[in-house]
Amino acid sequence: MGIRTGTQYIEGLKSRSPEIWLEGRRVTDVINEPVFKQPIEEIAKLYDMQHDPKYQDAITHICEETGERVNNAFLHPTTYEQLMARSQLFEIYARSTFGLMGRTPDFLNVVVTGMAHNGWFLDQYNPEWSVNIRNYYNYIRDNDLFLTHAIINPQNDRSKNSHGQKDMFTHLGAVEETPEGLIVRGAKMLATLAPITDEVIIYSFPGFAPGDERYALAFAVPVDTPGLKLLCREPMQDGKRSQFDHPLASRFEEMDALLVFNDVLVPWDRVFLYNNVEAANLLYPKTGIAQQPAHQSGVRGYVKLAFATEVACKLADSIGVDGYLNVQNDLGELVQNVEVIRSLLRVAEYEYETTASGEVMPNAAALETIRGMLPKMYPRAIEVIQIIGAGGLLMSPTGNDFNAPEIRSEIDKYYLGRDGVDSLERVKLFKLAWDLCGEAFGQRLVQYERYYTGDPIRKRAIFYNGYKRKATFSMVDEALSVTNQFVKDQPKLAK
Ligand SMILES: Cc1cc2nc3c(=O)[nH]c(=O)nc-3n(C[C@H](O)[C@H](O)[C@H](O)COP(=O)(O)OP(=O)(O)OC[C@H]3O[C@@H](n4cnc5c(N)ncnc54)[C@H](O)[C@@H]3O)c2cc1C
Numbered sequence: 001m002g003i004r005t006g007t008q009y010i011e012g013l014k015s016r017s018p019e020i021w022l023e024g025r026r027v028t029d030v031i032n033e034p035v036f037k038q039p040i041e042e043i044a045k046l047y048d049m050q051h052d053p054k055y056q057d058a059i060t061h062i063c064e065e066t067g068e069r070v071n072n073a074f075l076h077p078t079t080y081e082q083l084m085a086r087s088q089l090f091e092i093y094a095r096s097t098f099g100l101m102g103r104t105p106d107f108l109n110v111v112v113t114g115m116a117h118n119g120w121f122l123d124q125y126n127p128e129w130s131v132n133i134r135n136y137y138n139y140i141r142d143n144d145l146f147l148t149h150a151i152i153n154p155q156n157d158r159s160k161n162s163h164g165q166k167d168m169f170t171h172l173g174a175v176e177e178t179p180e181g182l183i184v185r186g187a188k189m190l191a192t193l194a195p196i197t198d199e200v201i202i203y204s205f206p207g208f209a210p211g212d213e214r215y216a217l218a219f220a221v222p223v224d225t226p227g228l229k230l231l232c233r234e235p236m237q238d239g240k241r242s243q244f245d246h247p248l249a250s251r252f253e254e255m256d257a258l259l260v261f262n263d264v265l266v267p268w269d270r271v272f273l274y275n276n277v278e279a280a281n282l283l284y285p286k287t288g289i290a291q292q293p294a295h296q297s298g299v300r301g302y303v304k305l306a307f308a309t310e311v312a313c314k315l316a317d318s319i320g321v322d323g324y325l326n327v328q329n330d331l332g333e334l335v336q337n338v339e340v341i342r343s344l345l346r347v348a349e350y351e352y353e354t355t356a357s358g359e360v361m362p363n364a365a366a367l368e369t370i371r372g373m374l375p376k377m378y379p380r381a382i383e384v385i386q387i388i389g390a391g392g393l394l395m396s397p398t399g400n401d402f403n404a405p406e407i408r409s410e411i412d413k414y415y416l417g418r419d420g421v422d423s424l425e426r427v428k429l430f431k432l433a434w435d436l437c438g439e440a441f442g443q444r445l446v447q448y449e450r451y452y453t454g455d456p457i458r459k460r461a462i463f464y465n466g467y468k469r470k471a472t473f474s475m476v477d478e479a480l481s482v483t484n485q486f487v488k489d490q491p492k493l494a495k
């Protein structure tokens, strides 16, 4: 089939009936559930873009294996040009949501592409696993499927490993092997967008210890597999708030869900890793499934930071405060942060790395630096919006107030901005800013940037340790050579 349209994506959702729980009730009609309706539309737009002549050549290509047109997320990059073809896709998709939706289909399709093309890694442990992931890659590529993923154990007692939790199956683990496949039980988090996807993929960040064998798992199943429950967090908008009042929150909320597996059967041909702590710990660092999706996250994060920066600048201008030095200092900082991320991305792409198997990956140090800096830069951009908007952020009337003739003249008079900015323009801008910096929706976006890639502190520690392993500190040695000479010249002290 190759690239789907938005309508085909929605038809796919209609054909499935996952067990979704939202605010204590079972959702049976996901398409018409107010909370999901608009996010589904936003994802459908991405599918439609694949057919739009304006974008098609930039975000899709003809698959050599099948002759069909497929998304660039399925492109296994072996040249700089192919890496850039993926970069274009990431940026075009990110701009479509202002970088506010992190787990658009490109993200996990890149993960699966990476896993499938690093079959050498799984072959070391079980050649069937690499065949399975390769077939799965072909399946999702040719059907243009949308995946969610859950790679974190539920947050129960982080001081203990999976096998040390109170219940053996709090964390997702294998219960038994059957001729048909593995039976799995327990929970995994934090499956963003799960209710509106086609498939679920499970694997893990490293961190397994001996004794955790049953939890060392990687597999994929359809989102409506019997026994799989999707427990949604509390929604941050009810799907009924107007786009005037909440221009961002009404469109781009990504629902997150806890995935609960109640003795789910995973067919053997969908098992990519099992019962091997070493393989589970090395899968992420060794196969490019860290580096390739970090490219998507970096490009998307860049667009999101640039968007928040634009909002801050427009806000300041609209109320005539961007002539003040303190405000210029804050805005200049944000613009420079955007430039830092843009430059790092260019370095990551231009100074790409080629693996032993010929895969081209963006430069690891540059990507990791983005991973380390965005968790600080994005919250800072939000803080600057809060500081500049100040009390005005809390004072916006609603769209209905604009439509009430009895108060319209007061609204027009007291909500106008600097010369040339009328009340409607100013209020629309402030509402946009409030969605980003005040609403629960915006707080989730901050939390996403802090944690989407794992704990930023431990990530930075890993980065430092890697640096230390490779560093020669030759400049320090050279600088100290003078001192060494001095010491050599001294007579030995008598003992
Ligand atoms: C909005 C959002 C969307 C997400 N979407 C997804 C998704 O789609 N799929 C997915 O799989 N994951 C997703 N994640 C999860 C993300 O990967 C995790 O949040 C992240 O890995 C951190 O894990 P945690 O939240 O369990 O925090 P924890 O690991 O429980 O950390 C809690 C606190 O304790 C500290 N801490 C914990 N353990 C240690 C330790 N050993 N040493 C030192 N300090 C420690 C941490 O620094 C942190 O401050 C998402 C997260 C967010 C916020």
Ligand SMILES: Nc1c(O)cccc1C(=O)O
Pocket: 111, 151, 289, 290, 291, 293, 294, 297, 452, 453, 454
């Ligand atoms: N955060 C990630 C994820 O959820 C899946 C794969 C990779 C990452 C990452 O940031 O490296």
